[in-house]
Amino acid sequence: xxxxxxxxxxxxxIGGQGIRARKTRTFLSxxxxxxxxxxxxxxQVGASIAEAAQxxxxxxxxxxxxxxxxxxQGTATSTRISQETLEGRTDAVVVSNLQAIVGEPNVTPxxxxxxxxxxxxxxxxxxYEMRCDQNGNCYPVAQDGTGDVSVPGAAIELxxxxxxxxxxQFRPFRPVAGDWLEFSTQPSLSPGLVLNEEAAKGFGRHxxxxxxxxxxxxxxxxxxxxxxxxxxxxxxxxxxxxxxxGNWLPEASGGGNYGPGLQxxxxxxxxxAERLLQxxxxxxxxxxxxxxFDTIRAREQIAKDLALLRWIFLxxxxxxxxxxxxxxxxxxxxxxxxxxxxxxxxxxxGTPRSLLAGIVLAETLLTGLFTAAVxxxxxxxxxxxxxxLFGDREPFLENLVFPWEAGVAGVIAGLVAGVLGGLIxxxxxxxxxxxxxxxx
Numbered sequence: 001x002x003x004x005x006x007x008x009x010x011x012x013x014i015g016g017q018g019i020r021a022r023k024t025r026t027f028l029s030x031x032x033x034x035x036x037x038x039x040x041x042x043x044q045v046g047a048s049i050a051e052a053a054q055x056x057x058x059x060x061x062x063x064x065x066x067x068x069x070x071x072x073q074g075t076a077t078s079t080r081i082s083q084e085t086l087e088g089r090t091d092a093v094v095v096s097n098l099q100a101i102v103g104e105p106n107v108t109p110x111x112x113x114x115x116x117x118x119x120x121x122x123x124x125x126x127x128y129e130m131r132c133d134q135n136g137n138c139y140p141v142a143q144d145g146t147g148d149v150s151v152p153g154a155a156i157e158l159x160x161x162x163x164x165x166x167x168x169q170f171r172p173f174r175p176v177a178g179d180w181l182e183f184s185t186q187p188s189l190s191p192g193l194v195l196n197e198e199a200a201k202g203f204g205r206h207x208x209x210x211x212x213x214x215x216x217x218x219x220x221x222x223x224x225x226x227x228x229x230x231x232x233x234x235x236x237x238x239x240x241x242x243x244x245x246g247n248w249l250p251e252a253s254g255g256g257n258y259g260p261g262l263q264x265x266x267x268x269x270x271x272x273a274e275r276l277l278q279x280x281x282x283x284x285x286x287x288x289x290x291x292x293f294d295t296i297r298a299r300e301q302i303a304k305d306l307a308l309l310r311w312i313f314l315x316x317x318x319x320x321x322x323x324x325x326x327x328x329x330x331x332x333x334x335x336x337x338x339x340x341x342x343x344x345x346x347x348x349x350g351t352p353r354s355l356l357a358g359i360v361l362a363e364t365l366l367t368g369l370f371t372a373a374v375x376x377x378x379x380x381x382x383x384x385x386x387x388x389l390f391g392d393r394e395p396f397l398e399n400l401v402f403p404w405e406a407g408v409a410g411v412i413a414g415l416v417a418g419v420l421g422g423l424i425x426x427x428x429x430x431x432x433x434x435x436x437x438x439x440x
Contacts, residue, residue, distance in 0.1 A: 029367050029371075031327075036318075036325070037371050040321060046313070049400070066268045066296065067268070068265070068268060068296075070293045099160070101155050101157045101212070102210070111157055158199050160245070161239050161240070176228040178194070187246075196239075197229075198233065199236035200228045217249055364426075380402040383400055
């Protein structure tokens, strides 16, 4: 082991001296290899950024990985029990949804059905009015000639999510303007609303009275818009405290137009709350098979697609790297041809063939490592610059950290290129006969 260590150290020292003595050829080798190593590093960096971007969008819509969630029918009983069981817990949120219309009474909203404002849709020009059933579902009903006909007016329809706690621990909404809901204060009779960007677009385009209609409400409350968030939803949506909405709804109601009416989100550590909620719901008559909690695994959904794309681009980067390997191989063969007498003389004084091969390999390996260091450094600087310049426009670019996987990939690419480019020159150097020194 000591002998091998000594040969390895000698090869590194002599190889480093060879690089210093032939700076121009070393520079040319690095130039030919640089683009290949840089391509490998950039692919890894790009894959990490793409994963972060897709994961961020999935977390906005689905929730963070590891979150336990369940969907229940939004009945008064299930909503009441869920809210009572999880009241005051910071590691759990009960989310109910219903349709609400903000604006003038007895008019057709500018976005009937709660659709996006750029695609308001319509119902074939038929005169209709908005009616809501006992589950909070609002829908247009054609007029039959009796009663007043609803006309388009200053009103906006949206999906209203009522929350028992801060949902941002599970779905990290991006703040856009204003504030988020404050759950530590007493509930107000004027419900505070946090809009998503699509809903904010509608309120920015249309001036509507501050009157909110909800099915089953004792009266129409006066809402307050306190903030705007990016929740990744293309439908007009608002978020409010469940207790503030409950002031106007004698019995909790849910079950909006968009799927199950009650969603429960728990932290992975809230196993006791999950079990207690299941027991209470079962005791109230809810079938056990309808109370099923699942774990969110957003990363698994995108891992397969991202892996395929990564391998495709790594294959393309590998082709570029092979061009760099060919450049090192060409320079290495030329260098060995010029140093035939030197290697023959070393063989004459007892230098083993393995050490001669090690000297040539050490030069190419050091060249590959130097090139990898330059490529990694430039990539890290470019990533930092991109984060500083575009981080305020694209949230996933904010506070980016250079991924260690890209650095490891760059080092491996440099070493592999050094071995492949120096292997044939090293074998040729080891086979130089001692008699060559006599011809010199």
